[in-house]
Amino acid sequence: xxxNELIAGCVRQDRAAQEALYKRFYGKMLGVCMRYAKxxxxxxxxxxxxxxxxxxxxxxxAGKGSFEGWxxxxxxxxxxxxLRRNKHQYMIxxxxxxxxxxxxxxxxxxxxxxxxxxxxxxxxxxxVQGLSPAYRTVFNLYVIEDFSxxxxxxxxxxxxxxxxxxxxKARFQLKKQLYNKIKTAxxxxxxxx
Amino acid sequence: MSxxxxxxxxxxxxxxxxxxxxxxxxxxxxxxxxxxxxxKLPKTNQFRWKFxxxxxxxxxxxxxxxxxxxxxxxxxxxxxxxAENRTPNSTSIAPENKVPAATNTNPTVNNTSVNTNVVNAPxxxxxxxxxxxxxKDLTQPRQMGKDNNPFRLGDxxxxxxxxxxxxxxxxxxxxxQHDFAKPEVYYDIDETTGKTKKIYIQDTVNGVxxxxxxxxxxxxxxxxxxxxxxxxxxxxxxxx
Numbered sequence: 001x002x003x004n005e006l007i008a009g010c011v012r013q014d015r016a017a018q019e020a021l022y023k024r025f026y027g028k029m030l031g032v033c034m035r036y037a038k039x040x041x042x043x044x045x046x047x048x049x050x051x052x053x054x055x056x057x058x059x060x061x062a063g064k065g066s067f068e069g070w071x072x073x074x075x076x077x078x079x080x081x082x083l084r085r086n087k088h089q090y091m092i093x094x095x096x097x098x099x100x101x102x103x104x105x106x107x108x109x110x111x112x113x114x115x116x117x118x119x120x121x122x123x124x125x126x127x128v129q130g131l132s133p134a135y136r137t138v139f140n141l142y143v144i145e146d147f148s149x150x151x152x153x154x155x156x157x158x159x160x161x162x163x164x165x166x167x168x169k170a171r172f173q174l175k176k177q178l179y180n181k182i183k184t185a186x187x188x189x190x191x192x193x
Numbered sequence: 194m195s196x197x198x199x200x201x202x203x204x205x206x207x208x209x210x211x212x213x214x215x216x217x218x219x220x221x222x223x224x225x226x227x228x229x230x231x232x233k234l235p236k237t238n239q240f241r242w243k244f245x246x247x248x249x250x251x252x253x254x255x256x257x258x259x260x261x262x263x264x265x266x267x268x269x270x271x272x273x274x275x276a277e278n279r280t281p282n283s284t285s286i287a288p289e290n291k292v293p294a295a296t297n298t299n300p301t302v303n304n305t306s307v308n309t310n311v312v313n314a315p316x317x318x319x320x321x322x323x324x325x326x327x328x329k330d331l332t333q334p335r336q337m338g339k340d341n342n343p344f345r346l347g348d349x350x351x352x353x354x355x356x357x358x359x360x361x362x363x364x365x366x367x368x369x370q371h372d373f374a375k376p377e378v379y380y381d382i383d384e385t386t387g388k389t390k391k392i393y394i395q396d397t398v399n400g401v402x403x404x405x406x407x408x409x410x411x412x413x414x415x416x417x418x419x420x421x422x423x424x425x426x427x428x429x430x431x432x433x
Contacts, residue, residue: 018231022224027216034217043217048227055231116207121215124208143205144213175204 003067010058018055025051025068029075031125035140036079038129050078076145080155083133115178118185127177135170142167 001009001020009017030047037043053074061070116124128136137156141147142163147155149163156163379393379401392404 015228015231019224019228022227023219026219026223028214030217031212031215034215035212040217044223048223048230051227052230052234056234115204116211121211124211125215128208128212143209171202171204174208 007058007061007067010055013055021054022051025071028068029071032072032075033079034125035128035144036076036083036137038133038136042082046079046082047075049082050075053078080137080141083137084156086133115175115182118182119178123181123185124178127174127181130177131170131173135166135173138163138166139170139174 001017006017006021006024010021026047029050030043033043033046033050034040037046051071054071057074061067119127128139131139138152141152141155142149149160149167152158152163153160377395379395381390381392382388383390393401394404395401
C-alpha cells in the first residue's frame, strides 16, 4: 500500500489503513517519544496521543513536504505538550536535578568521541531519559530537532537564557552519566571474565 | 530550524547521529490499545458539524423569513390605523345611487375641483370622496395581488381628516344619473277635462321651471347651406 493510499484510507477512517499507518510509523515515532519521556510507558502514552491527533487531522495534510515529517512534528509537539501539562510535577524534580547538577563532576580524562562508540542506542537513550524533563526537553529540541534557543524559548514559554543554561547543564549531566555507564559496563565485563 | 552550532560540539553531534533514527521495537499490544481509542472517537465528527451548521442555517433562514413576513404584514396594516384615528366621525358615503341620499350628512368639503359640483348639488346622491375607513366598502377591486398598500397615485392627505381617497369615477356619469324616485319632469292634470294643465321641468342649473303647453321647441338653425344645382360651364368647389 503506497503512502497516498494509506493517507486516503485514513481520511476515510478505514481501520486497515489506520493499522498499516500505525505499524509503519510506530518504531520511529516511539523512538522520538522515548527521548522526551522518562520511560517507555510514558513514551507509549505520548505516542498514542500523538497518533490519534494524526488520525483525526490527517484530512488537513496538504500533501506538501514529507508525510513522515508532518507526523513527526505532530508527535514532537504532542510530547512537549504532554510535558508542559505535567509541568508542576516535573518542576520539583527539575529543581532538585538543577541543584545537584550545578557543579557536575567533569570527567576530564575521557574523550567525547569515544564515549558514544562504546554504548548502544538503547543505553544512550537510557542516559537521555535520566535527565530532568526540563533538560531533556531542551536537549531534544536543540540537538535532535535542531531548534534555536529562541524557538525553544517560544515553544516552552521560557527565556533564551534559561534554554541555554538548561542545555549546558544537560550536556554536563549527559557526559557524566555516559561516563558512569561506560564505567559500569566495563566493571560488569571485568566481573564476568 | 537550524541552530547551526551542532558541528562545534562533538558530543551533541554524536548523540544526534545515534538517536535521530532510533526505532523502538514493535509491540503488537499497542495497536489494540490504539484501536480501542479510535473506536471511542466520533467517526462522523466532521459531518456532524456540517449537518449541525446546515441545520442552524436553515432554521435561521426560516425564522428570518417568518419575521420578515410579520414585519411586512404589520407594515401594510399600519397606515390605516392613524387615519382612522384622525377621522373618527367621517361619514361613509357610497359613490353609487344605491345608497340613500339621507346618508349624505357630512360631505367632505376639501375635495378636488372635479368633485365640487357633486358636493354642491343638494340632491346629489353620490359623493366622490371618502375617507380611508370606508375603503373596504368600495366595490372597486383592489390590486391585492400586486400591492397590499391601499394608497394609490392621486390619493390625498388631508391634515384634518387624514388620508382621503379620490375615487376613480367619471363625474359626468355621476351628474347624468337619474333618480327615478324624483323625476325631473312634472305635470298637473285637469281632473275635469283629463288634460294636462301644467308642466314643470327640473333642471340642475335653473331649478324648477314651468313650461307652457304652447311652448314649442324651436329647431336649431341650419348652418349648412342648401346645395344648389350646378350650371353648365360653371365650376364649383375649392376654386370658388
